[in-house]
Amino acid sequence: MIRTRVYRGGTLVAEDCDPDLISDYLALPDHVVWLDVAHAAREELGLFQQEFGLHPLAVEDATHSHQRPKVDRYRNHLFCAVYAARLREGGPGPAPDTDSLRNLELITSEVDIFLGRQYLITVRKDPLWDIEPVLHRWEKRDDLLEHGVAFMLHGLLDQIVDEYGRVTETLDDRLDEVEERLLVQQRVGDLQSDLLDLRRAVVSLRKVVLPLREGFHILTEGHIVEISDQMRPYFDDVRDHVLRVGGDLEAVQELLLNAIQLNMSMASNRLNVIMRQLTSWAAIIGSNTVVAGIYGMNFRLWPHNDNPAGFWIAIGFMLTFSVTLFRYFRRKGWL
DSSP states (O other), X not given: OEEEEEEETTEEEEESOOGGGHHHHHTSTTEEEEEEXXXXXXXXXXXXXXXXXOOHHHHHHHHSSSOOSEEEXXXXXXXXEEEEEEEEESOSSSOOOTTOOOSEEXXXXXXXXXXXSSEEEEEESOTTSOOHHHHHHHHHTXXXXXXXXXXXXXXXXXXXXXXXXXXXXXXXXHHHHHHHHHHTSOOTTTTHXXXXXXXXXXXXXXXXXXXXXXXXXXXXXXXXXXXXXXXXXXXXXXHHHHHHHHHHXXXXXXXXXXXXXXXXXXXXXXXXXXHHHHHHHHHHHHHHHHHHHHHXXXXXOSTTTTOTTHHHHHHHHHHHHHHHHHHHHHHHTOO
């Protein structure tokens, strides 16, 4: 699916026009073209390669999935591979119980960007990522559309980075819930899967956020697209959001690692408590076994062995040893 928009001086002059007319619009001054392609095939991008003068290596990257987030600079355009992110709860697998956070999954959608002086091309590998919020951002600030490609790029990056922020806040909230269950409800061991899901989501999000933080200056250095003084604060704001999200992710990851270590430590302590309890009961039962074994030996040297009350004497020994050991272990806190 291909969508097109043509702007002139901040005014929309054509929408969903024939892609064959794009070169005519690019030849006109003050015209900016936005082209969106979902599930681009090699043949489609090959046509646009000739139309826009795209570098073959950039086109090849756009046709292959799972690109590393990056920004490549070519002679007349930039190529940028970024990832939109969202959280999905209740993913594949059995339905979690009401007290579980399991099946928390981070969904990333690759968006490849070709950026030229008069055009912005977005190639969406996952059509499920909705481009409409980006268009709404452009329409809400039509006063800035006169800045052309610079403002369009800002709206796209701002939408993606805002999604990063929402995902990070959700992960932080989920981590608070896990810590509360761990420390208050003592749900030791039950939260291991939840902690692993959170860790997997944090690591995946870091992989798409940190490269954008490192390559953001290439997008805004003005080598391909001129960033006016009026637009510069908007890009600085997006960059600050990227840095903040990166810092928040590092904080969440550190807290998450601490929670995992705390869960393992509490599980180990609980195991030690169980082992002490088992040892205590084994000692109590073992003392009775010793008494019963001695009284059951096949000789008559044991005192009162022929006494009719020998059975009750043995029972008395067992009760005495059991009560004594039980009170001893209870004082030590083992039972």
